[in-house]
Amino acid sequence: MKSPSIHVQNLRKVYTVSQQEAGTAAALGSLVHRHKIEIAAVDGISFDLAAGEMVGFLGPNGAGKTTTLKMLSGVLHPTTGEATVLGYIPWKREKPFLRQITLVMGQRNQLVWDIPALHSFELNRAIYRIPPDDYRYMLDQLTELLGLGPLLHKPVRNLSLGERMKCEIAAALLHRPSVVFLDEPTIGLDVTMQRRIRAFLTEYNQRFGATVLLTSHYMADVEALAKRIVVIHHGKLLFDGDLSVLVQKFTAHKTIEVQIGDCQADLNQYGEVLSCADGHFTLRVPKAETARVTERLLADLPVIDLTVEDPPIEEVIEMVFAQESP
Amino acid sequence: MNYLRLFVVFFRVSLMGELAYRVNFFVQLFQSFLSLGLSLIGLAVIFSFTNTLGGWRPDEVLALVGVYFLVGGMISLIIQPGMQELIDSVRHGTLDFALTKPEDAQFIISISRVEIWSLIDILMGIGVLVFALVRMGERVGGWEAAIFILMLLAGGVIIYSFWLILAALSFWFVRVENILTVFQSMFEAGRWPISLYPGWLRYGLTFVIPVAFAVTVPAEALTGRLNWETLLIAVALAVVLFIGSRLFWRAGLRHYSGASA
Structure with a gap:
């Protein structure tokens, strides 16, 4: 070095x-x-x-x-x-x-x-x-x-x-x-x-x-x-x-974007529903459960599209500062 | 010499910048002529009543006016703008730029602003001075001229150091422009022979605010009035003030950077 x-x-x-x-x-x-x-x-x-x-x-x-x-x-x-x-x-x-x-x-x-x-x-x-x-x-x-x-x-x-x-x-x-x-x-x-x-x-x-x-x-x-x-x-x-x-390190959650037919379905059993528009759900799930939840979503629902994302970096930083503030 | 090289570059850049604004040139030209004209009219009026002023004959007072314009021009050419720059850069935090340059920060700040058109005052001062000397005739020789230039230099150093100390107060107090304004108006007093003023004011103008050393003493050198004591005091004061102002500047910097805390 x-x-x-x-x-x-x-x-x-x-x-x-x-x-x-x-x-x-x-x-x-x-x-x-x-x-x-x-x-x-x-x-x-x-x-x-x-x-x-x-x-x-x-x-x-x-x-x-x-x-x-x-x-x-x-x-x-x-x-x-x-x-x-x-x-x-x-x-x-x-x-x-x-x-x-x-x-x-x-x-x-x-x-x-x-x-x-x-x-x-x-x-x-x-x-x-x-x-x-x-x-x-x-x-x-x-x-x-x-x-x-x-x-x-x-x-x-x-x-x-x-x-x-x-x-x-x-x-x-x-x-x-x-x-x-x-x-x-x-x-x-x-x-x-x-x-x-x-x-x-x-x-x-x-x-x-x-x-x-x-x-x-x-x-x-x-x-x-x-x-x-x-x-x-x-x-x-x-x-x-x-x-x-x-x-x-600072994020315990991931965001799952899942597209199904409409917003009628109740997805709360899978994770926290942040929003839904035109059948496009945004779910927040604990990081450790991401794989399991994804699997269940795909098995249970007529999923058109599904993506797993890290939360935006701004949010992460905000979380960091919020945690450490006296 | 390195400092001279830098000064020339800064001067050239200021000149290039100023040449783009010709209005300033004409404004300064008008102002200089007006100021000189009023001085000369004042002298003419005074000398229509008397033949001497504080022991100075008309031609000698004229020479003094020339020196006054010459020194005043030097101050507003470089000293005053540089010190204004110091005050502004402390307040706006741009001093940091000067501090990260591989040259002496005091020097960089001192030459960073040049009021080019003050050269007009300097040239007018020289013009009046030469005119007065010609009228005075053979009384001014090479020796007087040499002493005059030495005293002019000493006066410049004294004024610069004095002003630097005042401006460096901004390291502690931030707002110090008013002190400079006071100095500016005290300098006006230098256009008359210092012997004209009552004793306390004469001392004040000599030692508290060293206007006398900048204007009167060089003019005395030229008119053969200067004694050895004054000459030595002027040189000694220049050296002491220069060193003192440098120490003061460094103390200010230490305060600014938090080294003294």
């Missing part, structure tokens, strides 16, 4: 926040005395990423995804714990380290608003000291993969949100980083553009062998991009492994 590209061990980040109670009197009081409380945004998580791996970092808002990403890209210091990225300690912010990573944030722009994206690219080219040939090569590659052609010469403020995001991603990848951190790269984009960006990330990951860690709360992102996912909630790691294993 290759040595890990990213190594995280018991990483913890505690924020001290001053709390203000509602009301004017309390607000005035807070000028003098503030209640400080400590919140663990990231509460002791550990995981490893192999070089070239693409992993989805999943969790509801406030789970600690962004904080973790910021620690790994060197912006934040952890309170305790350790991490290495490419063998460097991120928060030391050594130049050789910074030259090999990049951070993309879906909700923040690094492109200069009033000038064409291409000019902003020039700034990054200078900062990263990208040799002319490499720069031209990467620019060509990115232009082709993201379809940037007509966008590069327009002022950034004239671009749509999706177009801007494509340019943001390109700007962040010009120096061909070997570790890419993406924080909600598809947030607010329409479905077509989300798909475009996903396809690009997969392609980039394969073509350049980069390690990619991306956060999202769109299930579709993670489903399409990452075989392996890391789920965190309230700063704690809930799950780390294959998406299919997650489904196995």
Whole structure:
């Protein structure tokens, strides 16, 4: 096995926040005395990423995804714990380290608003000291993969949100980083553009062998991009492994879709009837009984069609979070 | 030098961006002419009543006005926009981008915004200065010129460091624009000889808000008024403030990244 590209061990980040109670009197009081409380945004998580791996970092808002990403890209210091990225300690912010990573944030722009994206690219080219040939090569590659052609010469403020995001991603990848951190790269984009960006990330990951860690709360992102996912909630790691294993682990049920003549029949003896329309029943049955129930359905009823499915991934994740909430 | 190379690139990109908006150029041109015109009319009125102002003769005050425009132009060209960028990027969280770049974040932030058309103020300042010097005649030699440039540099460093300290307060308090506005209006006081002001204000403008070192001292160097003590103080203050502001910036960053907690 290759040595890990990213190594995280018991990483913890505690924020001290001053709390203000509602009301004017309390607000005035807070000028003098503030209640400080400590919140663990990231509460002791550990995981490893192999070089070239693409992993989805999943969790509801406030789970600690962004904080973790910021620690790994060197912006934040952890309170305790350790991490290495490419063998460097991120928060030391050594130049050789910074030259090999990049951070993309879906909700923040690094492109200069009033000038064409291409000019902003020039700034990054200078900062990263990208040799002319490499720069031209990467620019060509990115232009082709993201379809940037007509966008590069327009002022950034004239671009749509999706177009801007494509340019943001390109700007962040010009120096061909070997570790890419993406924080909600598809947030607010329409479905077509989300798909475009996903396809690009997969392609980039394969073509350049980069390690990619991306956060999202769109299930579709993670489903399409990452075989392996890391789920965190309230700063704690809930799950780390294959998406299919997650489904196995957290779902006790399967869904059986069965098509018979009409909705007259009572199927409650087979499982929980979720719905029925035009003789199309949706049944929920315990996973262990799936085979037996299917057999009985086929024997007892004039079945036209029958399929067995895992519940949608959104539901699974919801279940995971619901189980673990305090 | 690496920093110079980066500065040139940032400057060039700003220029390319600005050339697309010619309106800004004409607005700035109009504004600069108006501001300079009002200053000169003010001087003309004052010197129709008196021959000296705080011990400065008309041509010397004119040179001071030139320095004022030159320094003011430098501030609004690069220092003020950069510090505004610092405040904005702390508030909007875009500082994270600067922190993940393999160059010094303070430097990147400081040069990231350039108000190109402030060059007009700088050129006008130089124009007025040259005009005043020609009228003053042989009194300005190469030595004075060299000291003048040194004092101009020291003044620039002092203003930059001072401003950086103020802007870096945003690491703790987030909203600090008002302090910068106060500074901006105090700087206006620099267009007159500092000796004109009452003692307490003179000290204030020298040491609390170092306007005097940015404008008056370089102008003194040019008009042969500068003594060695002031020169040494200016250089020492520039060095101390520069180091101090750097330390302050780093403390701010530590606070921002949670390293100090």
